[in-house]
Amino acid sequence: MPTITIREALNQALREELARDESVFLMGEEVAAYQGAYKVTKGLLEEFGDKRVIDTPITELGFAGLGVGAAMAGLRPIVEFMTFNFSILATDQIINSAAKMLYMSGGQFKIPIVFRGPGGSAFQVSSQHSQAIESWYAYFPGLKVVMPSTPADAKGLLKSAIRDDDPVIFIEQERMYGNKGEVPDDPDYLVPLGVADVKRPGKDVTIVARSLMVPVALKAADQLEKQGVSCEVIDPRTIRPLDIDTIVESVKKTNRVVVAEESHPFCGVNAEISAQIMEYAFDYLDAPVKRVSGADAPMPYAKNLENLAVPNLEKIVAAVREVTYSD
Numbered sequence: 001m002p003t004i005t006i007r008e009a010l011n012q013a014l015r016e017e018l019a020r021d022e023s024v025f026l027m028g029e030e031v032a033a034y035q036g037a038y039k040v041t042k043g044l045l046e047e048f049g050d051k052r053v054i055d056t057p058i059t060e061l062g063f064a065g066l067g068v069g070a071a072m073a074g075l076r077p078i079v080e081f082m083t084f085n086f087s088i089l090a091t092d093q094i095i096n097s098a099a100k101m102l103y104m105s106g107g108q109f110k111i112p113i114v115f116r117g118p119g120g121s122a123f124q125v126s127s128q129h130s131q132a133i134e135s136w137y138a139y140f141p142g143l144k145v146v147m148p149s150t151p152a153d154a155k156g157l158l159k160s161a162i163r164d165d166d167p168v169i170f171i172e173q174e175r176m177y178g179n180k181g182e183v184p185d186d187p188d189y190l191v192p193l194g195v196a197d198v199k200r201p202g203k204d205v206t207i208v209a210r211s212l213m214v215p216v217a218l219k220a221a222d223q224l225e226k227q228g229v230s231c232e233v234i235d236p237r238t239i240r241p242l243d244i245d246t247i248v249e250s251v252k253k254t255n256r257v258v259v260a261e262e263s264h265p266f267c268g269v270n271a272e273i274s275a276q277i278m279e280y281a282f283d284y285l286d287a288p289v290k291r292v293s294g295a296d297a298p299m300p301y302a303k304n305l306e307n308l309a310v311p312n313l314e315k316i317v318a319a320v321r322e323v324t325y326s327d
Contacts, residue, residue: 001182009151009183010040013158016187018048027054028080037082038177064090068097071113084119084171085129098167099142110165118174120262121310127298132263137169138240144168145239149214151181156191173211196243202232205256205320208247210236213260220316239269248281255286256323260316265293287323292316
C-alpha cells in the first residue's frame, strides 16, 4: 500500500467518488480554481469540470442551503467549509433543514449530503478559528459526525460518508493534513461509519481518543509501556453513531479508562462517552473515568498559551498514572 498524507487520501476519496457516481458534486469556497484552501481538492476542477466542482461566494448559509436542496432533488452534494468555524453561519440549514428533513417529511426526502472541512485547533489562528464543535453537531438527531485520525481512515470514511443517505458532518483536523500513513488504493475501499478501531491493544487501561488526540495517545502509550503500563487505544472514528460496544468491551478487559479530546470539557463528547461507560460498564471500573480535554476558555493566540490550551502527551500520561494509581 502506498504511503500518503491525509490531504492526499481525502483527495483520492473525492476523485474516486466523483468518477464513480455522476450525482456527486463538490462545492465550497475556493474548492475549484484555487484547488482548496488546504489543497484537498487539487486537480478536481481540471478533471471533472465546473459543473461538478463549483466555487461559491463567501455565503455559508446560502451554499449550505443550496446543497440541502440539491440532496432533496436526488444529487449527492459535498459541501466544503473553508473551516468548520465558518459552518456556524450555516447551522440553520444544517440543523433545521438537513438533519430534520427525513423525519419532518415522513421519509419522503433523503438528504445524502456531506459537510466537510478542517476543524479543531490550528496553529495560532486564535479563538474564532480554533474551535472543536463536533459535540454541538453530535447533539442533533439526524446528523452523523465523523472524525478521522489516519490517512486510511480519512479515505475510507469519506467514501462511506459520500455514499450514505443521511447528512454527514465530516471534520478533518487542521493540524493533521500532512500526517502520513499507508492507504489502500482500491477504489472500493470503505471504512464503515459507526465502527470504532482499536489502534493499539493493551490490558491495563483504555485510552479513548479521537482525531488529533489519537497520535498523541499512541505516543503516550509507547512511553507508558516502558514504565510497565499497557494501554489500549481506541479511536471511535464516528462520534455519532458512537460504537460504545467496542469501548465497553475494552473497559471490561482493562477496568480503567482515560478519554482524551481537544474540545472544551463542559458538554463535550468526552462527557457523553464517560456517561455511557458509567451506564454500561460501571461494575467493571476499578477507578473513576478520567477526562483529558482542552482548556475551558477561548483559544489564545500566543503560542505558549495555545500549547497550554491543547492537551498533550504529558497530560494523558498523568491521567493514565492517576487511574492506575501509579503516581
